[in-house]
Amino acid sequence: MKNITVIGSGTMGNGIAHLFAQNGFAVALVDINPTSLEKALKTIANNLDRQITKGTLTEDSKTQTLGNITTFTDLQKGVANADLVVEAATENIDLKLQIFKQLDEFAPKNAILASNTSSISITKIASATARPTQVVGMHFFNPVPVMKLVEIISGYATDKAVSQKIFELSTQLGKVPVVVNDYPGFVSNRILMPMLNEAFYALFEGVAGVEEIDTVMKLGMAHPMGPLQLADFVGLDVCLNILRVLHEGLGNPKYAPCPLLVNMVEAGHLGAKTGKGFYEYVPNSKATLVAERFR
Ligand code: 3HC
16 A cells, blocks of 8 residues: 545544655545645644654654645545545544545545544445445544554454455554454443543532542553543543444443533533633643633
């Protein structure tokens, strides 16, 4: 595989493009929004600068990495030479079905079509195409250049050889791949989201405050971020969507999203990206403060 197309240039899309480009692949980054593409290239350049400051990357490699990325606003042109497409668009099932229909129409017939979805069924996504055996989940973790795991999801119809190819490719990218089957939340979010939901309930029921809950998990369980900070980092709307997929898909009331989370999302307090969640965020700063209503 040489030519990789990444669909969507948001947080996950730009991280995935960064990773492939830094490993020498030709990357076509596609987004209907040209402003989002410009922002993505700036983010990638800033993250490469971090690596230069750390002494893990040279200026030349930065130039090469950025030179490996071409941007497109036209999906048909962006996928024309793809060996692999990794879709990282918004987590909306109708949008993904529509994108996969187009990918199937415009990508070369032998191309593998992967989705970075965090919870939408790969089997369902594959059903929008005439090549379900070549559709697979390739689930990265934020920040993509840093997090080691790639969760590979085999849909009901995915060919074993296709999962194996993605496994080998992930290893080539310096990641540790794990293959799982296609059930709601896969493994990562089936386990992560109920843990985060329990932290929301602990706060909601007044068991402890934001800082206490996060400190318990950071220092007691050696998690790099506490569950409430992590939820803000992932996006509270994303957490709510995934919990709803688990609740509906598994039919068990234990996955019901905490009413506090529902209220926060309805109020538009979505975490770091909106500047407010369980914490408040100062732009361009690492500083976080417990949000006023939880103090
Ligand atoms: N791009 C590239 N490098 C980055 C980066 C980015 N966006 N963000 C951080 N880094 C690098 C830094 O350069 C640094 O590198 P070093 O280890 O070589 O020094 C390293 O990551 C640590 O960064 P910082 O010192 O700035 O910050 P922290 O030490 O606070 O670490 C963190 C930041 C890596 C985000 C850490 O807090 C962490 O691991 N948090 C948990 C992240 C997590 O759980 N992610 C998964 C979320 S779930 C998900 O994505 C799935 C979805 O389906 C919901």
